[in-house]
Amino acid sequence: MARKKRSSVNALTQLFNRNGVKMVLGLVATGSFAFAFGQEKIQQFVSSATPSNSACLDQFYRDVPPYLMKESLNKHSYPLCFNGFNVMYSGVSKTPLWVAEALTPTRLSQKIPREDSFHEETRVNTSHRALLSDYRASGYDRGHMAPNADMPTKVSQFDSFSLANMVPQAPKNNQQVWRELEEATRAIVTKQKLDVYLVTGPVFASKKLKTIGKGVIVPTATYKAVYIPKTGAAGAYYAPNDNSLQVKVVSICYLEEQLSINLFPQLSEEQKRNTYQLPLKATAVKANKPIEYANWDAESQCAEDVENSKLQAMQKQFSRSGGSTTDTAQTKPNAGAVVDANTQDAIVKQLIESLLQYILQLLK
Template sequence: MAKRKSSKKQSQGVIYLIVLACLALICREPIARALQDKLPVIKERITQKATPAITGSPLLPAPLKNVPEQILHRKGYTTSYNREHKIPNWVAWELTPEKLIERESRTDKFLPDPDLPESQAVTTDDYKRSGMDRGHMCPAGDNRWHWKAMQESFYMTNICPQNHNLNRGDWKELEDACRLWTKKEGKLYIVCGPILYRQKHRTIGRKHKVTVPEAFFKVILSTRNGHPKAIGFIFKNLSGNHPLKNYVNSVDEVERITGIDFFPALPDDVEKKVEAMQDLNLWSFR
């Protein structure tokens, strides 16, 4: 009886070996093919060189040094407000095609900023008989996508004393150009504000003494399709009628004049490259 059991176990073992051999033959080719498909992917991931990524919004400038600033976040923009001069240091916003959809009418109701004490908040009375326009930094035309954005664009912390001809002329032409560029680029990061040269400044307003800027700047950044580009503009606060190219500067030059570090969230090599650009042809309307 022992011999029969042993013989039976041996025959079962032979059957198991035959089954395993058949399975190995059947599965060998799919397994090999799967491994072959995986290997190039693994190799590519190891050898592929990473490129610097732009993470988050590169919109806001770096904190200012030795300059009074109060950061105020609004629906359509962010401003760095200077209580000493009663005007913004800068105003920054993102402009997208969605924000160009006109859902709201222009209000034309200029308001003292509710986040400032009443004794410090500039009003329209400070502009009366000054000969200066209440010039928007973030334009009302960029804020017609939401009623609150439109309302807040008329806060006086978004306003500077601006030459009438400049406000209604060349400055407005750049605002219009930015909207056209937005439709092409998909999104723009824009920062603008006043320039105060090292001199005695004119002021307006009996109550608040609002400083009149000697000039204005605007810097614009596009990061479309991983090919970032930037450009800067400087306008003297004077009457004039000139083509846009007359105002072009690099962002580096605007930084040198204003002391503001724009787009610090960009990778260093990208920031260095785009801030040296000043080619208006890169921003053609075609």
């Protein structure tokens, strides 16, 4: 019996010597890698999941957010600070009212591959939140207002897929017209080496508005207001939210009248009435050819000036880490300091993918 036991042990030892060392080393290496990678990634996400106060305000021209001029627009509104852009979200329309971002040559020099991660915004109260199910089989795309291609990091890219950054967009409007306008604004930055401030969002210009899902309102049009400080060029794209492929360039004052929003409070009325020939495609942007002046809008009603105290109060809303809501009962102090479920999912997903790649390399 003792001999049998010894021979069994010897056999196992030989088998282990042939294959086990590699397995153990692989497991040890994988475990060490998992720990190190996990620590690094979690720290990365925790530190960057909450944008700093200055980073939030940097997305606005002269650090001043757009201002809602109608009290009704403020109902169930949520000022949300994301990595790389800011949103004024409406719990009434379940879409953003505006999305602001600052594009710079440095920002757009950092390119990352697209990784879709559409998700619901957990900082918004459940009853006001757009749901993934709202868009399914609706006939409308989940249209980014701050586009994924503007994002220089994994964290900002993940943020851009929040439904708080989306509107129901007609497929051709989203996939052709809007894509080309987004490419054109990036071309201004990259080809002409200019900083560009953008405010993008939906227009609700009909008495009877269509909804999808559980109350997500479909906009009648989408807009993108543009201001280039170095040259003074200003104007806005305005595109019907249908498959007509139509788009026009209007003044910022024209938009402000339609929206009841002061899009750039730090600009004068004269600056907002000046309208430039904004490019409709990236190919129209030339490195050494400034955007030409188009016309003066003498007819539209510009938004009224806003008191400094009100602008400062709005700045404070966006300097709160992680965003806030004007429904004070739902405001969560230090909410941004906690990594929410969506971000945790992103960490786990990246961790698993990297581990699998590492294990495959070991097996080779």
